[in-house]
Amino acid sequence: FDLVLFRSLHNGPALAEVLDATIRAVSAQQATPPALVSDKIALLVQLFRERRCLLILDNLESIMQPGVLTGTYRAGYAGYGELLLGLSERAHGSCLLLTSREKPAELGPLEGRNAPVRTLHLHGLADSACQTILMAKDIAATATEVQALAHAYGGNPLALTLVAEPIRELFGGDVSAFLAAGDPFFNGVDQLLDQQIRRLSAIERDVLNWLAIGREPMEIAALRARSTLIAEPRAWLQTLVALRARHLIERGENGATFTLQPVVMEYITAQLIEAMLKEIVVGIPDMLRRYAVLLAQAPEYVRQSQERVIAQPLLNQLGVSLKSRQLVEAQLAQVLAAVRMLPRVEQGYGGGNVLNLLVQFGSNLRGYDFSHLNIWQANLADVELPEVDFRGADLTGSRFTEAFKTIVPVAFSPNGDYLATGSIDGEILLWRVADKQQIGLFQGHTGPVNTVAFSRDNRILASGSSDGLIMLWSVGTGARLATLSGHGSRIWSVAFGPDSRLLASGSDDQTIKLWSITSGTCLATLAEHSAAVASVAFSPDGATLASASHDPKPTIKCWDVATRTCVATLSGHTADIWSVAFSPDGEILASGSADLTIKLWSVATGAQRATLRGHTARIRAVAWSPNGATLASGSMDQTVKIWNIAALHLHAGRAAIDADAASGVCRATLAENTGPVNGIAWSTDGDTL
Incomplete structure (x- = not known):
């Protein structure tokens, strides 16, 4: 053969994924896989005519449906039958080799001693x-x-x-x-x-357990990140070497990844289930704290595999042992209570496991208390959570309902009761913070919603969109109160004055407009910028309005609200400025820019007081904590950074400060997002970002 390709189907990869990878490999990255599966198969047959290849598909039984007549595919995998027929019935000089514990039904009529399809039943070695x-x-x-x-x-x-x-x-x-x-x-x-x-050490057993849970090859970094063990980096490398020497693990297909032999994976999984079963029955969590029943952030096919081979068998055995649904739920509640008694550093995956098992069990979650617990890796997508308490919970790795494509702006109401989110599909969703339930859906925009803001009296929500319109909504009833038109193009930012009677907006049309909330009329247009105005913010006393622009020479302008005149122009950024925010005491103005920096300015003098560095892509949003001691920044690099502004002593008359992420000023980098961070908001109590 000119080329030999091996593909494992152990974790049920989608056919399109396998075909695309095979087409690229056979064509030496020259061919672009078409969109339709039928066209992908046709192209692969053509490539197999041009090069003599051996394609091996290992563990075909992984995509076959258990519990039914042999040869039936699992839902979503019938396309593999098309591939087998396509390669069996069309002329080419290549070969497809399958290994499986179950024969696909369509191959039976095509096989024979001299036929294109032949079967070899494997027995033990000679x-x-x-x-x-x-x-x-x-x-x-x-x-x-x-x-x-x-x-x-x-x-x-x-x-x-x-x-x-x-x-x-x-x-x-x-x-x-x-x-x-x-x-x-x-x-x-x-x-x-x-x-x-x-005979294995604790860290060796830990690696085997996580590889069994992971269901697919894992990198060393992923093993370390998921483990609750504390060990030197060298210890992990030594462990993997030892386990390979014991023939308990093997290398994955891609890079430095590791997995288990199928027979070992099945054995370890069974041992995990047995141990967790005993712990739930007696109400004392150990393995339940150290290992996740499922990983909410894993690819969907892996997550489904974890539900099928770990969570559901565990629940089934619990039902057999405890005899009733009520007793199963009671024991899970007892485990949760035991986890709550532990220090946070020892809770591990316990709370998240209980929640995942309750979800898999179909339990009614109304009123459950998960406050101040680690709720790691909880898969809560499409799960109703009425009156569920997550106050102070660590939700690392958890997934909630995905209600829209991409969230751009976020805003908490001043009283802390509500959270508003806007999306690129033109919708605004209103959430009740206490139980994290969606309570409102505002529709009317025909373009992405780029900005949302609550009035200081909590009664009105303003939204600005790429459709060039500003809409005012009643928080209480959800009714649209007014539509403000006048900007010539996309609205980037809206902000309420502290008296809730004045609204400022910034637009692509290079202007800022001031609107009367009472009458819905434009009171003034401020037009000294020469490019898009990306952000506007009122000072806490309402006397000053700051605006950030994409001017050729990026500037921030400060406006006297009473006279509608520019009283200061702040220069220092070298690329588009995307966000400005006043500190709660009104003395410092923060700005975030595409030049990868955050700058802090003295409002009184206009002097630059500090520059914060650490992001690797443009900074899209900055927001102060309610006490003014901390600043959060969101970036296109998919991270949020938390900055300890109090440590800078900006009010002590010091010279301008230049601080990077390694200086200690950056308290934390939050990297759970899988896309750009377009907006950030602090809760009123400062406990949630």
């Missing part, structure tokens, strides 16, 4: 092959001993590889003595694996 494995492990066995050993383990090469170590280490290479030990110590692969696992 005695001679088994002897080769033993010799490679420095074990000299007679033909009779090899035959007996091969029979005991069904000629399974993995089992033979695993038993070689105890034969050599415990029995001095004496196969007969090993076999004479008999049941239960060495009877079968389960017992053999159990003996192997018992």
Whole structure:
């Protein structure tokens, strides 16, 4: 063959994914995979005519439906049948090799001794092959001993590889003595694996458990990040080397990734389920704290695999042990109570596991209290959470309902009761903070919503859109109160004055407009910028309005609200300025720019007081904590940074400060987002960002 390609179907990859990767490999990255699966298959057949290739699809049974007649595909995987037929019925010089515990139904009519499709039923290895494995492990066995050993383990090469170590280490290479030990110590692969696992260190067992949970090859960094163990980086490398030497793990297909042999993965998974079952029954979590039942942030096919092979079997066995749904839920509640008694640093995955199991069990979550707990990796997409308390909870890695495509702006109401979010599909959603439930949907814009703001009296929500319109909404009723038109193009920013009677807006049309909320009329147009006005903000006393622009020479302008005149122009950024925000005391103005910096300015003098560096892409939003001690910044680099502004002592008359993320001023970098951070907002109590 000119090219040999191996693809594992163990975790059920989508057919389109497999076809695209194969097309690119066979064409040496020259061909672009078409959109339709049928066209992808046709192109692959053509490429197989041009190059003689061997494509191996391993573990085909992973995409077959269990519990039904043999040869039936799982939902969403019937396209693999089209691939098999396409490569079976069309002329080409290549070969598709399948390994599977189940034969696809469509291949039966096509196979035969001289037909294009042929089947080889694999049995255990021949005695001679088994002897080769033993010799490679420095074990000299007679033909009779090899035959007996091969029979005991069904000629399974993995089992033979695993038993070689105890034969050599415990029995001095004496196969007969090993076999004479008999049941239960060495009877079968389960017992053999159990003996192997018992000899492992805590960190070795930890790696095996996480690889079994992960269901796909994992990098060292991912193993370390998910583990609750504290160990030196060198220890993880040593552990992986040791586990490879024990033949308990193997390399993944891509780079420095590792996974388990299928038989080992099944065994470890069963052990995890058994341990977690016992802990739930007695109400004392240990493994439940150290390991996740499922990973909410994993790819969907992996998450579904975790639900199918870990969560559901665990719940099924709980039902058998406890006899009733009420007792299952009661024991899970007892586990949650036990987790709550632990310090936060020891809670681990306990709270998240209980929540995931309740969700998988179909429990009514109304009124559940998860406050001040670690709720790690909870998969709450499309889950109703009425009156569920997450106050003070650490929701690291958790997924909530995805209501829209991309969220751009966010804003908390001044009283802390509501959160508003705008999306690129033109909708604004209103959420009740207490129970995190959506309570309103405002529709009317025909373009992306770029900005939202609450009036200081909490009664009105303003939204600005790329459709050039500003809309005012009643927070209480959801009714549209007014539509403000006058800007010539996209609205980037809106802000209420402290008296809730004045609204400022910034637009692509290079102007700022001041609007009367009472009459809905434009009171003034401020037109000294020469490019888009991306952000506007009122000072806490309402006397000053700051505006940030994309002027050729990027500037911030400060306006006297009473006279509608520009009283200061702040220069220092070298690229578009996207956001400005006054500190709660009104003395400092923060700005975020595409030049990757945040600048802090003295409002009284216009002097630059500090420059904060650390983001690697344009800074889209800045927001002060309610007490003014902390500044948050959101960036297109997909992170949020938390800056300790109090540590800068900006009011002490010091010279301008230049601080990077390593200086200690940056308290934290939040990197859970998987896309650009377009907006950030602090809750009124400062506990939630």
